[in-house]
Amino acid sequence: MWRMLRQVARVGIATEPAPRIDGPRSPVPAGDAGDPTAIRAEILRIMGAALAIRQVDAGSCNGCELEIHALNNPYYNIEGLGIRFVASPRHADMLLVTGPVSRNMVVALRRTYEATPAPKLVVAVGDCGCDGGVFGESYASCGRVANVIPVDVVVPGCPPPPIDILRGILAAVQRRVTG
Secondary structure, three states: OHHHHHHHHHHOOOOOOOOOOOOOOOOOOHHHOOOHHHHHHHHHHHHOOOEEEEEEEOOOOOHHHHHHHHOOOOOOOHHHHOEEEOOOHHHOOEEEEEOOOEHHHHHHHHHHHHHOOOOOEEEEEHHHHHHOOOOOOOOOEOOOHHHOOOOOEEEOOOOOOHHHHHHHHHHHHHHHHHO
16 A cells, blocks of 8 residues: 555656647637636636536447546546536536437437537537447448437547547537537
8 A cells, every 4th residue: 555655646646738629719728728727717608607418328339438437537537627427418518429329229319419408519429429430320220420419529539539529528618609
């Protein structure tokens, strides 16, 4: 145990700066792109409160979910940025959808979308959510999320790294302001 405590004291806090979104539509001022305080202030300015996300697995292999769960660890610390996950779509500002939409999940995904209060944002995560991935459209799959509900931002990758998912979330929040 003492060895672990010495390791923690020696290494310190192992975090990286928040992601920078390239381009003119960056949700934070250029000089503050890595400052969590500036990102939290910008989210509060845009949303009026913390960003509440409802994650929906529409038929994925759970690779994307593992990366989404990594956002909650101390390394990425999205709670510190004012972003939290909620259990009910009625409390959500954004839906984070993974996987190709299986035929069995179409009704559930539409109901979740309808239960989310307006204005709502939808982010499709992973290649399967963006374009159907290796599953595509078939007797068992509707393919990409956009075939079932409107999508604001897509985050490609199989699975995408947590930093890209965070960039997609921030891009969707910025889209609310400009859209």
